[in-house]
Amino acid sequence: MLAIHDLQQGTRESYHERHMKKRVALWFALCIFVVALPAWAQAPTRAILRTSDGKPDLNGVWQVLNAAAWDLEDHNASLRVPAGQSVVEGGEIPYQPAALAKKKENFQRREANDPAEAACYMPGVPRATYMPFPFEIIQNPKLITISYEFGHTRRSIFTDGTPHPDGFPDFWMGDSRGRWEGDTLVVDVTNLDERTWLDHAGNHHSDALHVVERYTMTDPDHLLYEATLEDPKVFTRPWKISMPLYRRMEKNVKILEYECVQYIQEQKYGKAKPVGAK
């Protein structure tokens, strides 16, 4: 009997102790939750990777998921063209009247005259970014290279503090000089060849085009891409596009080949006879 009482007493005491511990633990957990909640809600779920020089590590394979390559502005679907909402801030590109007329003419003749689609020319900047193909960023402290799968196009973004060179000709992919503003890579692009289009809808520019791109990592697998386009010969004011870029997550993903030039040669000349051939 005594033994049983002792046992019950003991059990009761340890039950109280356990209950007490549980209550303290619960309060403790609740306090931590309340204190940590704002930070947890605001901070990104995972920190972005950084290179050895402390800059955001943009290395990797990226791609857009939108229909800007077909038309930067709002557009409905048509055969082999997905519908899309405008990526232009404010919705519409601020053309000067004559330039708008040219855009409409380009649109009518886009199947034959789009330099990137009809002739496989390098797409230029910013169009190369939102072609529906992946691209790889190769980052080094003084040089960031972007290797685009479309036509194995490549551009160098010099981040060594050098200015645009004087007296250079125009390039299909322009001359790019980059700098870091905090965690944003800001790229100034000039010397852009006037023969590229901005999309398959015939949106265009002149040789006075000046593009400022901003690449900002919003988390380890997403980049916010923004580009401001200024061209006093074609637009009434600078205008801006923005879109997310997505990291290609597949294991062993790599840039393959889209040798557009070879395919278009086959299509145009594959059955043709050379001039003067017997």
Added chain:
Amino acid sequence: MRRILLHIAAAVVLTMASLPMLQAQQRTAEKWTPPRTADGHPDMQGMWARRGVAIAEANAPKTPLSEFGTTGQPYPTVFNTGVSTPQAASALANRPSGIIEPANRVLPWRPEADAARREFLSHMIPPASLKYVEASARCVPPGLLGGDDRHPYQIVQRPGSLVLMYEYNHVTRVIHTDGRPHVGPNIRLYMGDSIGRWEGDTLVVDTTNFNDRTSFSQTIPFHSDALHTVERFTLIDPYIIDYQLTIEDPKMFTAPIRIAGTFAAAAKGSELMEFACAEGSQTLPNIFGFGLFPEQ
């Protein structure tokens, strides 16, 4: 006198004994240690000019193409591209170059492959059709031999990959060294699929998955899709990357062919320029009489 002789003998013995040590010390002084990247591999990053990477076979068939000039003649250029430093230039004098195996440069052709390429060459001037237009004139990516000694190359290294960029036809080769396998056998690429691994301080690059659409030279206008190459990159001093290329193409040749060449440090301040090939090229419009755009 005897004592003097003893002294001389002792001196001779000591000198002889120390000779191997001296030689060893000299060798150590000569052995150059490359700078290293953060992950411990030789740092090959920078601008390079390529030399000697070509397949000039003995007894090559005559081709009318050679009348249009051979590779090796420098383009007039305003840019200081492809030019190596004076140090590299003197080092280049004794470098191996071109075919080193077979030593007599007579390629181990399969007779049917040799016949097929001679037949092909006979249709190239004037070209019988698009297929017979010289690859470089069609802006075909150069493959591993069709590259160019006049335009510079740039190497960038990252943990897990080395990137070799050609100015020529803006080719970029990302050579992964992270242990991943080759892509699947049905994927066929102009530049092949390159996978690298470090053997000590040498980067060994295995490339497969080629298509059969690039050329080796003016007299070897194609290879087969069975092509398999192994490249070896070794930084041997600050100015020289020793480059070796082994070619195996069992549908073309009965034995491997080995080629040796050099990546020599390019002049300070050189950078890759944009090499636009197809954009605005008049080669095909001139051959076929019409351009890619309706108004041409």
